[in-house]
Amino acid sequence: MIQTDIFKALADPTRCVIFEKLADGAMNASALREGMAISQPAMSQHLSVLRNARLVREQRQGRFVNYEVDPDGLALIAGWLTKYRAYWPARIDGLKALLKDIDP
Amino acid sequence: MNDTVIESETVIERQATDLVFEYDLDAPPETVWRAISIPAFRDRWLPKGDLAQAEPVASKPGEEIAYAMRDHAPPFLESVVTFQVTPNAVGGARLRIIHGLVDARLERHRPRAANSNGACLMLAA
8 A cells, every 4th residue: 555655654753753854855865864852863864764764865876975856756746745634633623713703 | 545433524535646535514514615615605614725726616505516726846746536415314414525536747647446436527527
């Protein structure tokens, strides 16, 4: 089940942050670690989970490895699902507040 | 995927590309219908800019209304959200939100079942 892999991969908050960083553009592992309290082996581990879920892919440029969001549609769908899973509960809070204001 | 039940909210992922939420609201269905269908009310909880167009793409008055949505960020994926309102057992309303991608660029990735289900729902509305 591809979607199960995707959700498992993104269920971890750290991996979710990594995926969102990469959604803004390709980066190497050390740039990814900037601002995150995470060891290099842990980062490699997270990247490997994301890669296995086909959310990110690596690109070698000489001695360097850049990571980027897999341009395959599955990664796009994952990004979309992650966003709107949080979007609707937030909108519903606004709807509930509005319903209190509308005269029945 | 297993259904996740959180208090009165249910989050179900039926397909890879469909998000379904259900909420029990205290207000009666008629009030909820006004909040989702009258633009002046709708704009107060659902930002106008998140909709591809202010007019619904489908509507069954009092029961169901669907809007086209457009993402703000690249690749600007297109989706349709359908709101279904039914009375619940305690005098309030049950609001079901079905949000699915309809972007043509994703067709090759979508499971066949998601295709047929999504299309049927929209055509029925």
